[in-house]
Amino acid sequence: MTQEINDVVIRFSGDSGDGMQLTGSLFSDTSALLGNSISTFPDFPSEIRAPQGTVSGVSGFQVHLGSSKVITPGDFCDMLVVMNPAALRANAKWLKKDATVLCDTDSFNEKSIAKAGFKTDDPFTELGIEGYNIIMTPITSMTKEALADSELDPKSIVKCKNMFALGVCFYLYNRPLDHAFNHFDAKFAKKPKIAKANKTVLTAGVNYAANAHIFANTYTIQPAKLEKGKYRSITGNQATAWGFLAASEKSGRPLFCGSYPITPATAILEELAKRKDLAVKTLQAEDEIAGICTSIGAAFAGNFAVTSTSGPGLSLKSEALGLAVITELPLVVVNVQRGGPSTGLPTKTEQSDLAQALWGRNGECPMVVMTASRPSDCFRAAFWAGKIAMEHMTPVLLLTDGFIANGAEPWLIPQMSQFPSIKPPMVLEKPEGGYFPYIRNEKTLARGWAIPGTPGCEHRIGGLEKDSETGCVSHDAANHQIMTNLRAAKVAKVADFIPEAKVYGDKSGDLLVIGWGGTFGHLRTTVDMLREQGKAVSHLHFDFINPLPNGVEKILSKFKNIIVCELNSGQFANYLRQSFQKFEYNQYNKVQGLPFTTDELAEAFNKIIK
Amino acid sequence: MIRYTPADFKSDQEVKWCPGCGDHAILNSAIKALPEVAKNLNYAHHRFTFVSGIGCSSRFPYYVQTYGFHGIHGRAAAIATGVKVANPTLSVWQVSGDGDSLAIGGNHFIHAIRRNIDINMLLFNNEIYGLTKGQYSPTSPLGVVTKTSPYGTIEHPFAPGELVLGARGTFFARSLDMEINLTKDCMVDAAAHDGTSVVEILQNCVIFNDKCHDFFASKENRADNTITLKHLQPMIFGKDSNKGLILDGLEIKVVTIGENNITKADILLHNAQEPNPGIHMMLVNMKAPEMPVALGVIRDVKDHTYDDQVRDQLIEVRMRAKIHNVDDLLNSGDTWDVE
Numbered sequence: 023m024t025q026e027i028n029d030v031v032i033r034f035s036g037d038s039g040d041g042m043q044l045t046g047s048l049f050s051d052t053s054a055l056l057g058n059s060i061s062t063f064p065d066f067p068s069e070i071r072a073p074q075g076t077v078s079g080v081s082g083f084q085v086h087l088g089s090s091k092v093i094t095p096g097d098f099c100d101m102l103v104v105m106n107p108a109a110l111r112a113n114a115k116w117l118k119k120d121a122t123v124l125c126d127t128d129s130f131n132e133k134s135i136a137k138a139g140f141k142t143d144d145p146f147t148e149l150g151i152e153g154y155n156i157i158m159t160p161i162t163s164m165t166k167e168a169l170a171d172s173e174l175d176p177k178s179i180v181k182c183k184n185m186f187a188l189g190v191c192f193y194l195y196n197r198p199l200d201h202a203f204n205h206f207d208a209k210f211a212k213k214p215k216i217a218k219a220n221k222t223v224l225t226a227g228v229n230y231a232a233n234a235h236i237f238a239n240t241y242t243i244q245p246a247k248l249e250k251g252k253y254r255s256i257t258g259n260q261a262t263a264w265g266f267l268a269a270s271e272k273s274g275r276p277l278f279c280g281s282y283p284i285t286p287a288t289a290i291l292e293e294l295a296k297r298k299d300l301a302v303k304t305l306q307a308e309d310e311i312a313g314i315c316t317s318i319g320a321a322f323a324g325n326f327a328v329t330s331t332s333g334p335g336l337s338l339k340s341e342a343l344g345l346a347v348i349t350e351l352p353l354v355v356v357n358v359q360r361g362g363p364s365t366g367l368p369t370k371t372e373q374s375d376l377a378q379a380l381w382g383r384n385g386e387c388p389m390v391v392m393t394a395s396r397p398s399d400c401f402r403a404a405f406w407a408g409k410i411a412m413e414h415m416t417p418v419l420l421l422t423d424g425f426i427a428n429g430a431e432p433w434l435i436p437q438m439s440q441f442p443s444i445k446p447p448m449v450l451e452k453p454e455g456g457y458f459p460y461i462r463n464e465k466t467l468a469r470g471w472a473i474p475g476t477p478g479c480e481h482r483i484g485g486l487e488k489d490s491e492t493g494c495v496s497h498d499a500a501n502h503q504i505m506t507n508l509r510a511a512k513v514a515k516v517a518d519f520i521p522e523a524k525v526y527g528d529k530s531g532d533l534l535v536i537g538w539g540g541t542f543g544h545l546r547t548t549v550d551m552l553r554e555q556g557k558a559v560s561h562l563h564f565d566f567i568n569p570l571p572n573g574v575e576k577i578l579s580k581f582k583n584i585i586v587c588e589l590n591s592g593q594f595a596n597y598l599r600q601s602f603q604k605f606e607y608n609q610y611n612k613v614q615g616l617p618f619t620t621d622e623l624a625e626a627f628n629k630i631i632k
Numbered sequence: 633m634i635r636y637t638p639a640d641f642k643s644d645q646e647v648k649w650c651p652g653c654g655d656h657a658i659l660n661s662a663i664k665a666l667p668e669v670a671k672n673l674n675y676a677h678h679r680f681t682f683v684s685g686i687g688c689s690s691r692f693p694y695y696v697q698t699y700g701f702h703g704i705h706g707r708a709a710a711i712a713t714g715v716k717v718a719n720p721t722l723s724v725w726q727v728s729g730d731g732d733s734l735a736i737g738g739n740h741f742i743h744a745i746r747r748n749i750d751i752n753m754l755l756f757n758n759e760i761y762g763l764t765k766g767q768y769s770p771t772s773p774l775g776v777v778t779k780t781s782p783y784g785t786i787e788h789p790f791a792p793g794e795l796v797l798g799a800r801g802t803f804f805a806r807s808l809d810m811e812i813n814l815t816k817d818c819m820v821d822a823a824a825h826d827g828t829s830v831v832e833i834l835q836n837c838v839i840f841n842d843k844c845h846d847f848f849a850s851k852e853n854r855a856d857n858t859i860t861l862k863h864l865q866p867m868i869f870g871k872d873s874n875k876g877l878i879l880d881g882l883e884i885k886v887v888t889i890g891e892n893n894i895t896k897a898d899i900l901l902h903n904a905q906e907p908n909p910g911i912h913m914m915l916v917n918m919k920a921p922e923m924p925v926a927l928g929v930i931r932d933v934k935d936h937t938y939d940d941q942v943r944d945q946l947i948e949v950r951m952r953a954k955i956h957n958v959d960d961l962l963n964s965g966d967t968w969d970v971e
Contacts, residue, residue, distance in 0.1 A: 055968050201966075245970070254967045264961065271958045278718050280710075298946050299953035300961065303717055308743035312710040315703070315740070319683065319714025322701050323722065327714070345704050434970075435962045474681040474699035474715065474722050482643075482693050484702025485686075494645065495694065 024196065025239045029088030031096030032191060034184075035113045036105030038072055038081040041184040045103075046083025047430075049191060052201045054255045054432050057245025058087040061397075061543065062430045063095035063617070068285060068368040075137040080112040089244040093396065094543035095429060097619035101194070103187045105129060105161070107145050108138035114149045122155040122237075124190055126183070128162035157236050161186045168226040172219050182223040189227015196242045199224060249434055256433045258397040258426040258540075259286075262356055263293035265404025266328050267300055272405075273412050273444035275326035280305045280316030282335065285368040286424040287358035290330040310338035314355065318342060321351040322483070324448075324473030326408055328354040332424075333362045333375050337382070343417060344383045347509065349483045350460070350469050352411035352446065356404070359423040361615040370615025371425035373539055374590040379419045380568055380597065386506050388513040390418040391568040395542030397426050398433040403565065405441060406520070412446040414516055415468040421567075423589075425617050426540040447471050452478030459483050459493040460505075466519070467512035517569040523562065523577055530580035531558030532631045536607075537587045538564040538594055541618055545587060548623040557631060567594070570601060578605050583630050585610055587623065634674055636667040641680075643697040654809030654835035655688060658756065659695055661807075661815035666696070668816075669823040675723050682725045683712040685732035688763050689756035689835075692727040706737030709744040712751045720939040723823060724751040730771040731761045734790050738770070745799040747938040748827040752819070755792055755832045756809075760841035778840075792832045793916025793930065797909045803829035804916065805929040808849050809836055814860060814927060821929050827937045834925075848920030859924040861915065863932070866899040869924050876900070877924075884914045886923060904932040 034046045043064055050062045065082040072079030086096035098118045104110040106129040117123070135145055146152045165183040172179065185202075192199065203221055210217035231237065256264075270277035279302065281291040295304040303325070307313040310331060317327035331339060336357045346353045359375045361367025379391045390410055394403035400422055407418040447463055449472035457472050457479040472479035481493060489496035490504045525534070527549060537545045542563050549561040562577055564570070578584060585608040586595035595609045610626045612618060641663045649655045666680060680698035684690035685708035693700030699722075703711045712726040733741045733755055744751065760778065761767040767780040771792065775784040796804045803825040805818035815833055822829035834845045843850070848857035859869035859877070867877040874889045876899035887894045906912070915926045955961050 051966065055966065057968065057970055248970045250970055252963065252967050252969050254962070254965065264958070267961065268958045276718070278714065280714055297955075297961070298949035299955045300958070301946055301950065303942060303946075305713070305717055307710065308739050311707060312713075312740055312743070315707040315710035316714035316717070318703075319701070319711035319716075320718035321714075322711070323681075323715045323718035325718040327718070341704055342707065349701075435967065438957070438959050438962075473719070475679055475719060477676065477678045480678060480697055480699050482700030482702065484684075484693070484700070485704050486702060 023239050025241050027241050027243055028090065029086065029092060030101065030195065030241065030243060031084065031086045031099040032101040032103070033082055033084045033099040033113060033116060034103045034187070035080055035082040035109035036184065037074055037108070038067055038069065038079050039074070040081070040105045041181070042081045042083050042105070045184045045188045046085055048188060048202045048205060049197070050085040050087070050430065051255055052197045053085070053087045054253070055201055056197070057248070058243050059090065059092045059246035059248060060255065060430070060432050061086045061092050061095045063425065064428045066369055075106055075108055075134050077108045077112045077138060080109045082113060087243055089246050091246060091248070094547050094620070097621060101191065103191065105184070105187065106138070107135045107140060110145055111138045111140065111149065114151055117151060117154065120155070122157065123151070124157045124159060124187060126161035126187070127158045128160050130158070159190070159230070159236070164226065164230060165223050168223050169219050172215065172222070174215060174219055178216065178219070182219050185220050185223040186227040189224045190231040192224070193228045193231035194237055194240055196240055199228070248432070252435045253432045254435055255430050256398050256401070257289070257428060257430045258394065258400040258422055259289035259358065259428070260293050261398055261400035261433070262394070262404045262422060262427070263290045265401040266294070266326070266354065266408060267297060267302065268401070268405045268438060268441060269408025269412070269444060270326045271438065272441060273326055273408065273446055275324065275412065275446060277302045278305070278317060278320035278325040278327045279303070279329065280307050280313045280320065280327070281330045282307050282310045282313040284310070284332045284335045286360055286427050287330045287332045287335070287356065289427070290356060290358070310335040311342060314339040314342040317353055318346055318349070318351060321346070321353050322349070322474070324471070326352065326412060328356065330356045330358070332358045332360050334365060336375060336378060340383050343389065344385060344387050345485050346417040347383070347387045347389055348485055348487070350415045351417070352415055352471070353417040354404070354407045354411050354420060355417065356420040356422060358427045359421060367615040369424065371423045371540065371617060372590065372613065372615060373423060373541070373588050374593065374613065375421065376567070376590065376593040376597070379421055386510065388510050388568065390414070390416055390513055390516055391421065392418060392566050393421045393539035393564065394426060395539060395563060395565065397429045397431045400426065409442070409444045410516055410519070412444055413468065414466050414512065415447065415471060416513060421539055423540040449479055450476065457481055458491060460488055460490055462508070467508060467515055514569050517572050520566050520571055522573040523571040525560050525562050525577045527553060527560030528558060529560070531560050532581070533559045533583045533585060533627055534578065534581035535559060535561045535585055535587060535627065536564070536598070538567060541587060541589060544618040544620055544623060548620045548627065551620065551624060552627060559627060559631070567597070575602050578602055583608060585627065585630060587618065589613065589617070634670050634676060636670050636677060638663040638667060640677060641666040641697050643695050645694045647695050648691065649688060650839055652838040653688070654758065654837070655692070655756065657809045657812055658754070658815060658833055658835065659692065661812045662696060662754070662819060664812070665816040665819035668820050669723065672820065672824060673723065679721060680723045680725070681715055682727060683715060684708050684726065685728040685737055686763070687729040687732045689727055689729040690732060706732055706735070707740060708732065709737060709740035709753070713744050713747070713749050716749050716751050716939055717942060720750070720943065726751055726753045728753070728755060730755070730757045730759060730792070731769045734770040734792065734795070742795065742799040745796055745801045745828045745830065748802055748935055749938040750826055751828055752822045753828065753830045754819070755830055756835040757792060757832050758835045758837040758841055759844050760837050762837045762840055766840035791917060792830070794913065796830045797913050797916065797931065801830060801931065802827040802933050802935050804832070804912070804931045805829070806832045806834070806927050808834050808845065808927065811927070818929060821932065825932055827935060848925050857920040857924055858927050861902045861904070861926055861928040861930055863902060863904045863929065865902055866896060867902055868896070868899055884918065884923070904929050907933050
């Protein structure tokens with residue numbers, strides 16, 4: 023019997039060499055093509071191949087699909103695929119009460135059960151999940167059986183076992199095979215035997231699930247009622263890279279990215295490196311400092327320059343950020359935040375670089391700080407970061423995080439004609455009376471951008487303080503005050519050029535939930551949940567942090583309670599306390615390298631509104 | 633035809649180096665070199681860009697009337713790299729000192745050279761930190777007493793030429809600050825070279841390390857203790873032009889023409905364009921007083937430049953590209969329609 027359900031959360035987990043990321047992607051892409059609303063969350067260790075069979079080596083991929091809009095990958099899962107006992111141990115805590123667990127029996131032997139750290143030979147009882155719908159299936163041996171005639175070596179055969187598990191899930195949720203088949207044909211174009219083997223095992227998984235009657239029901243999820251149009255799936259890092267391309271196209275300034283590989287930001291550099299067809303120049307620098315310094319050089323030379331990094335890399339870039347501030351060059355630094363301090367938790371998400379983004383430089387060194395709230399929103403954020411950097415002649419720090427950077431969701435493909443123009447203050451010829459680099463536009467306070475190669479505009483800028491009028495080196499006390507004030511005022515003025523703060527839900531009420539960046543999905547879902555229960559809860563989410571958008575104070579004044587939720591110990595809450603001192607701010611914080619869950623948020627909100 | 637005079641490249645800024653500093657002479661050489669470079673390359677004035685780091689030498693961009701960027705400590709090579717890659721039609725010059733390029737900026741220095749980006753690096757080597765007032769640098773000789781080595785340094789110095797060759801450099805020249813014409817010639821040759829050109833200029837810090845090069849570079853010592861190399865010319869030097877270099881087994885040796893049956897024909901010819909760096913390595917490492925210090929263009933070999941390859945890859949990919957704008961990109965790959 024086929025039953026229709028509204029949404030489902032599936033988590034694929036196994037050893038980091040078991041191909042769980044691919045398995046999850048194939049499932050989510052197939053579902054996206056069926057029209058479901060999707061949100062995904064990969065969860066993997068920082069080691070490429072952590073010790074096999076251990077809990078620290080478990081790699082997971084969670085996908086949430088629904089027939090109405092889903093904006094989080096889901097807190098707890100309906101279906102858990104575990105390729106070994108370690109995966110079970112690592113993920114049992116994410117099971118819903120009536121969840122199904124698909125286990126590879128072949129990997130549940132005495133040795134691997136012990137390796138996963140179980141004290142008894144019955145992991146299910148030990149974890150207290152014996153009552154769940156646990157399906158023990160000999161996945162590895164059936165994969166071997168299916169490929170007995172394939173002429174592949176034993177190692178290549180076993181590598182296909184993830185497709186057997188995927189086949190079982192495809193059957194259970196009535197997914198078609200064609201997308202996965204096309205994927206194999208493209209990926210293994212030069213290894214047809216491998217492509218065929220993957221198809222064979224995937225089909226075997228489907229057939230096994232159908233024939234063995236292991237499920238009483240199968241499920242379908244209707245296509246979501248999404249806005250009409252053409253969609254694609256996109257990750258946050260990909261959207262960030264593409265947003266930069268969009269800003270480059272709109273501004274007419276060639277895109278340059280000098281960057282150094284760092285988890286979880288590397289995919290931005292990789293994505294841009296592919297785009298030579300759009301004339302992007304990428305330079306894989308010798309270190310983080312060279313990443314930003316080559317970009318500063320490129321900005322001086324007239325390119326739209328960007329650099330990508332994550333926490334520790336941002337620390338290394340701090341001095342050069344000051345150089346970009348004092349030279350007033352357009353530059354976008356995207357910091358894909360991860361757990362810190364130091365190397366911290368490279369593959370886990372956190373929002374703990376906010377204070378560093380705002381203040382982590384020597385001297386009074388203001389720059390624009392903005393954020394992105396969802397994977398696809400990174401496109402908008404990157405575009406705006408470029409627009410502001412170039413039109414206001416300032417470095418912009420864009421904060422995303424590992425959660426939205428690696429997460430994926432369907433995206434209604436926009437048209438570039440919908441996006442505003444970007445008009446950098448280019449100086450194309452010698453102005454009357456000569457070119458002086460720090461002469462400003464009155465409205466934006468941005469200086470003119472004359473680039474080397476422009477006749478008659480030869481000038482010098484650099485890290486030393488310059489005279490506000492002549493642009494010559496100046497150690498004059500009064501001039502330093504003037505320049506300090508101007509740099510701050512220029513950034514503050516950006517507030518007049520960005521959208522006003524807008525509250526979601528009623529304009530007044532018992533509780534205003536405040537967040538910023540990648541916590542959007544969980545906060546919005548929770549707020550919606552409580553609103554459906556008739557509670558007077560609204561949501562204010564920040565895309566711009568420095569400057570804050572206009573209209574915030576008015577919104578804050580209309581609520582009985584305010585709670586600021588963030589994945590750090592209260593950095594944004596403190597920033598708001600400093601910016602709007604008359605309000606009282608509750609906080610909900612978590613620093614575990616994990617996103618919020620809607621359950622914990624709802625509990626925290628309910629405590630305040632009783 | 634582009635014609636400039638040195639005055640066209642002199643800025644109106646007050647030059648603030650100490651009186652007697654070697655930097656004045658180097659600035660003089662540069663101002664003379666730039667009109668020649670402009671003429672040779674047919675480059676207009678506004679295509680010249682100077683980038684520097686931190687230190688006395690790094691004030692240089694303020695004193696030449698070109699585009700200039702005064703960076704932060706050690707990062708000039710990285711900034712110059714970005715300028716050149718972003719706009720390969722510029723003539724990009726990087727000015728820095730031994731501390732800036734070889735200590736804090738050592739990593740950028742070797743990687744710019746490894747990539748062979750077409751920038752011209754002027755490396756002022758005075759074997760001391762001047763602007764911070766007299767601490768030892770990565771080129772200070774072992775044992776030298778400075779403010780931070782009151783009992784003498786215990787560090788082996790870098791030889792810049794050896795580093796350049798070790799980083800697979802394609803151009804290395806050396807000059808003395810007071811040899812204004814030789815420095816100018818090295819700069820002109822550096823500009824003509826496609827790829828990273830390093831010109832080491834042995835420079836005197838009159839305040840903190842005065843006369844540090846004098847034991848071979850002073851007027852009275854120079855002829856017998858330095859050799860100015862010229863491509864395809866015999867390696868002859870000395871007051872009387874009767875000393876020469878020969879290859880003796882695996883070593884370079886000083887000989888006197890006319891003694892022990894040595895004739896001019898026995899003297900080694902300098903081949904700056906020899907790709908094998910073996911002889912060049914020996915030449916850059918010659919130390920006075922045992923050997924003459926090599927000056928002039930020591931190495932000048934052709935190889936692919938980074939900027940040319942950036943251009944070639946862009947052309948190649950764009951010729952067969954299916955994606956021509958962002959709309960094409962957004963609509964590429966797997967998409968689906970929601971009705």
